[in-house]
Amino acid sequence: MIDRRNRIYGCLLFLWLPMLVFAQDMVPVKRIDAPLLCATELRDYTSSFDLMEVQDVMPLLFKGIQTDTIIDPYNTLAPLFLRIAQKKEVVRIVHIGDSHVRGHIFPYTVRTLLENAFGADAAYPKEVTYGTNGLAEPTGKSGILYDIIGVNGATTNRFTREDMIQRVTERHPDLILLSFGTNEAHDRRYHRSMHTLQLSNLIYLLRQANPGVVFLVTTPPGSYLRRRWRKIPNVRTEVVSQNIVAFCNQNKLAYWDLYAIVGGRRYACKNWVKGDYMRRDRIHFTPEGYKVQGALLYEALIKAYNDDVSN
Numbered sequence: 001m002i003d004r005r006n007r008i009y010g011c012l013l014f015l016w017l018p019m020l021v022f023a024q025d026m027v028p029v030k031r032i033d034a035p036l037l038c039a040t041e042l043r044d045y046t047s048s049f050d051l052m053e054v055q056d057v058m059p060l061l062f063k064g065i066q067t068d069t070i071i072d073p074y075n076t077l078a079p080l081f082l083r084i085a086q087k088k089e090v091v092r093i094v095h096i097g098d099s100h101v102r103g104h105i106f107p108y109t110v111r112t113l114l115e116n117a118f119g120a121d122a123a124y125p126k127e128v129t130y131g132t133n134g135l136a137e138p139t140g141k142s143g144i145l146y147d148i149i150g151v152n153g154a155t156t157n158r159f160t161r162e163d164m165i166q167r168v169t170e171r172h173p174d175l176i177l178l179s180f181g182t183n184e185a186h187d188r189r190y191h192r193s194m195h196t197l198q199l200s201n202l203i204y205l206l207r208q209a210n211p212g213v214v215f216l217v218t219t220p221p222g223s224y225l226r227r228r229w230r231k232i233p234n235v236r237t238e239v240v241s242q243n244i245v246a247f248c249n250q251n252k253l254a255y256w257d258l259y260a261i262v263g264g265r266r267y268a269c270k271n272w273v274k275g276d277y278m279r280r281d282r283i284h285f286t287p288e289g290y291k292v293q294g295a296l297l298y299e300a301l302i303k304a305y306n307d308d309v310s311n
Contacts, residue, residue: 049085049309052117052302057295059275064267068296070304071245072254076214080175081308087142090122094147094171095134096159097179100221102150104128105287107177109294110301111136111146117302119143135171147171155187156180157198160205169209176206176213181220181244182283185236192243199247219244219259221293222268224282231282233269256300258293 058065070077084091093114095107108128115123122143123136134148149167151158156178158164168176184195207213219241224231241259248255263271272278277289285293 051306051310054299054302054306057292057299058262059271059292061275062262062267062271064263064271066257066261066264068261068300068303070216070254070256070300071248072304074252075308076252076254077175077216077304078308080214081305083174084118084144084305085309087119089142090138090140090145091118091143091175092145092147092171092173093175093177094149094168094173095177095179096149096164096168097177097218098150098154098181098183099152099284100150100182100290100293101134101148101179102152102154103284103290104130104132104134104148104150105290106179106285106293106297107134107146107148107150109291110297111144111148113295113298114144114146114301147173153183154180155183155198156195156202160198160201165205165209168206173210173213175216176210177216177218178202179218179220181218181237181240182223185220185223185234185240186225186283190236190240192239195240195243196247199244200251203251203253215253217244217248217253217255218297219255219257221258221262221285222272224269233265235265237268238265254304256297258296261296 056068058068080091083089093111095101095110097107101107111128120143121141122139122145124139126132126137128134128148134150136145136147138145149164149171151164159168159180184190203215206215220237222237223234225234237259241257245255245257247253259268262268269278269282272285272289273282275289275292276286277292278285
């Protein structure tokens, strides 16, 4: 009885075996000759560049804030970020603007953070204060070379002068950062079309003198106007900022809308004052305030960098 049962099972197994083999063949299995990659190795496998750590530096007391990001839908900054990631050559950045740039603390904060992240060997160590110029002294090595050229009271139009274009061009920039708008917003005769023309002229002249250069345009942080015995937020800052954003969108330029990011018309000025980040004139900022602005710009740059090198 037992032998008969074993013979039956043997016959059934013989009949089922081809079916099992056929079923296996219908679902191909990829041969694994090496261990699977762990999470860290997988990131390195999919991208040859390390991503940078991003820290949220927005003051917690700020209200009405927006995401700290650079708007660059046409990926105009991608070639620049690729060169930075490769770390094989000097990447030259020139930051131009008004008194916020001339004070050096805002752009110097960005410069220091970029050097710490991607290499400070391109420039000799140099203390930058209000009494010094903001130009970096090149060593000939690869890394970030960040120059600062600011003029008190400057508008966009000031930098269209031949001598100013020459000062920028002499630094052989790969990226030009433009930070204007505060003085435009304090002009009672401000007109959008004139501002747009001045922006267009400046970009044209800089491009003509520096073929292949890319741009990052920032909006002003916000300021106050004096009205008799008190100071009130300058509402023209919103108009100026919107015009800068519109110009950048029309001309496919990357921009960083600081005014909107820190609270816009309703909160930007109040946020700076509440944090004790503005000077008594309510136009300029304390060293701590400028450091916050620099850290925010650096954060936005790193986010944009990570997005580009990971895609």
